[in-house]
Amino acid sequence: MKKKTLGLLAAILSVCMLAGCGAEDTGDGTGAATDAGTESTTLKDMDVDKYVTLGEYKGLAVSVDTVEVDEDEWDTLVNNVYYGNITPENGGIMDRAVETGDTVNIDYEGKKDDVAFDGGTAQGYDLTIGSGSFIAGFEDGLIGVMPGETVDLDLTFPENYGNSDLAGQAVVFTVTVNYIQPAQDGEFSDEIISNFGIDGVTNEEELRQYAYDYLNENAQQNYETNVQQAVMDAFMANNTFTSVPEALVQKYSDAAESSITSMASAYGVDGDTFTQYYYGQDLATFLSTYAEQTAKQDIALQAVANKENLNISDEELDQMLQDRATAAGYDTIEEYIGETSREDYREYFLYDKVLDYLVENAQITNN
Structure with missing residues (x-):
């Protein structure tokens, strides 16, 4: 499953959501509203058009560097796999x-x-x-x-x-x-390699191919991530926002703060130290910027989903959750999602669906 946002920032809301930090499910499929009389922070129920005017989102022209396997990195990995299995x-x-x-x-x-x-x-x-x-x-x-x-x-x-x-x-x-x-002199023994227990690897040639395939897969994943980021940046640059719902920004800020605090604690530091190290900002400054940017991004993606009929139906959501519950070894969807809102999952999946649509319709030039 892809992350809700790209890069290192992706972990924040994704980890938080999967840990059950999102809005509480009300049981009626609508998710939690903010305060009495205010608009729900559930994206599918929000009148997103009053917040964003979409620019061009089909045929976005982006230029992305190709990502290839580095020869030195390849040799190093072969060496590490060999001697790491001695x-x-x-x-x-x-x-x-x-x-x-x-x-x-x-x-x-x-x-x-x-x-x-x-x-x-x-x-x-x-x-x-x-x-x-x-x-x-x-x-x-x-x-x-x-x-x-x-x-x-x-x-x-x-x-x-x-x-x-x-x-x-x-x-x-x-x-x-x-x-x-043994001395790391670049001489590899096929007999030793055959005993590593790596599927399909019985000699040096197969070991090198195994290492290349691993690095190439990573390179392709990095390329795809770079494409997604470039398309998202171009998409967001074309949109105009009149405002952003404060309740939605607060929802993302609270979720991100909870997740960051948890991650920071695992490293034995506080939230300010964590965000200062990774982002060069204290926690409050980071949250204010991140939450607003994420809210704008999700509002714009929801607007595209509305226009292009990309919204995820209840039936589609149930099937996606059932597939993931089964793959993860859970008997029911309820066991799989725990206390996490179904609407959080719907928005999580919608992000992927709309981003894939934008990428499929983009004009991508490789450098």
Whole structure:
């Protein structure tokens, strides 16, 4: 399913809607109205023509850069897939001790006074011996260790180790060397590749095709997104707005704020820090701009749907929801949508339908 808006901003209302942050369903299919006596914020019931005068929306001329697979990125992915699938049983070096310059796959746990400390534990970590990535003594302590062996390293964190409580403290790292990575010299073994368990991949040629197909699919998705964004920008530039319903703007602002706050919390920061990092604005400034732009966009799309008979009927909505509920493993639509309004889903699907219509009728030139 496409996002409600394009780019990183897409996640905000989409995630919020799917989490049930939209308007409460009243049960009559109309969605929630705002206050008594005011116009509903449900787009299909709104007189959108009093807010927007549509400009030309058929035959929009846009120019979009083609997106192709980068050769270096392709080589890097092949390399990463190959060495990322090496195991002790399949390609890992197990018959000699660790030497300086080796890349070793390790599990480790760091403890201070027999208590594991935060950030001191990892499994399947690739470490190049001699890189200086870890504190003094860690990498040297693995030289001479055989794959499969576990050692305890008695080490001391540097006195100037940031503002950490570990600065200057004695610790013990328990480290298991799982295997030594084979040299990354561009030489790939078909025998090793055949044991990766990747469907249709049994040799280097098939591995390279597998990596190319993955990158090409991503490139095509990026191209389609760029086309959609270019068409949407051209479409919106042609429209004239007299005003925007405050209730609709507030609805989008509240939903976006709820979603951003939730995402920010997952990163351990507040909303202002989150939006400042991603958008260079505090939360209030971002919400005021984003909510109004989204309201204008959806009003204009609804106006096109009205003119071109693109609205989603109740029967069509039921079928779309049933298809998605079945695909997601739910027995009923009600279980699938939870507390989310059916009208939120209708508007979500309508966005895709009208945008597809605009793209199909656009004149797209590739650079």
